[in-house]
Amino acid sequence: MAELIVEVQDESRRNRHYYPVESFPVKIGRGYGNDVIISDPYVCPEHLIVDRDEQGWLVRDLESENGIQGQQETVIRADSGDALIIGHTRIRLFTPDHPVKPARSLREKHNLAGFVTGLAIIWSVLTVLGAGYYVDLYLSTSGKIETDKLIAGSLPILGGVLFWAGLWSLLSYIVKRKLFFYFQLTVSSIYILLTIVTENLVSYIEYNISSMIVVESLSYISSGLLFAVLLYFNMKKALSLPAKRQWLMAHIFSWGLVGVSLFVVMANKPEFNSNPEYSSVLKPPFSQWVSADDLDHFLDDSEKVIDFEDNN
Numbered sequence: 001m002a003e004l005i006v007e008v009q010d011e012s013r014r015n016r017h018y019y020p021v022e023s024f025p026v027k028i029g030r031g032y033g034n035d036v037i038i039s040d041p042y043v044c045p046e047h048l049i050v051d052r053d054e055q056g057w058l059v060r061d062l063e064s065e066n067g068i069q070g071q072q073e074t075v076i077r078a079d080s081g082d083a084l085i086i087g088h089t090r091i092r093l094f095t096p097d098h099p100v101k102p103a104r105s106l107r108e109k110h111n112l113a114g115f116v117t118g119l120a121i122i123w124s125v126l127t128v129l130g131a132g133y134y135v136d137l138y139l140s141t142s143g144k145i146e147t148d149k150l151i152a153g154s155l156p157i158l159g160g161v162l163f164w165a166g167l168w169s170l171l172s173y174i175v176k177r178k179l180f181f182y183f184q185l186t187v188s189s190i191y192i193l194l195t196i197v198t199e200n201l202v203s204y205i206e207y208n209i210s211s212m213i214v215v216e217s218l219s220y221i222s223s224g225l226l227f228a229v230l231l232y233f234n235m236k237k238a239l240s241l242p243a244k245r246q247w248l249m250a251h252i253f254s255w256g257l258v259g260v261s262l263f264v265v266m267a268n269k270p271e272f273n274s275n276p277e278y279s280s281v282l283k284p285p286f287s288q289w290v291s292a293d294d295l296d297h298f299l300d301d302s303e304k305v306i307d308f309e310d311n312n
Contacts, residue, residue, distance in 0.1 A: 005094040025051040042087030172238035180237040191230040228254035
């Protein structure tokens, strides 16, 4: 009977292999003379040994290049279920009687309460997103907001969020056999809300300063960072990749998209436009940084300017 079960997961954390071991010590490494052979270029031919004493298991590093847990640990005490990282490989040690989850039934019944809860979550998230769109619309117009225009403008945003969340949920099901639709929907909605907040902040800055370079730089930098964070959280649930690689891929794709967008804008920017478009919108008075002057003060200043011109 096996004395120890060694679970080996590769770098993607998707594939698992189990090795029953009947005697100690247990040698683990990349060489073919080991009891557990690991195909990982960051694992030494003889990486570690698992032995036992009266208190449990002892994991001893064999002066490997990358050590255990990324550190040069000499001896580590382990219990059933503990995980060890060697190279890019994750190892877990189990006793034969380690408890496992109960088997799932092939005849699972539909949970009405769970279905209703899911609909409530979706409705709540979309309601918050719609409210954020309404606030953004209110801050960018001085007229009355008509209901039909509000609905027509919010439908593409809500539909886009549902499509984006569904796409990543489908990908996570293909890779991990799990759906994370609620998570993807929440993350996508938070991204839209943060984008609305950021755009308004940039508009306030643009309205109060005269440097277009600063404003455009803030706009592109905030867009790139927000989209990179969105992609990272999307990939975190959908893909089986190391976190550092996901973060790197998210930034590469996000900033690449920002660079392409900037190039397209600059390439199509006319040398002269007789009807320029003003990107800065006058916001409601309570949001202005500088207090407005009254009419009398404005007329007095205007007269001073006219008198100055007349005298010169």
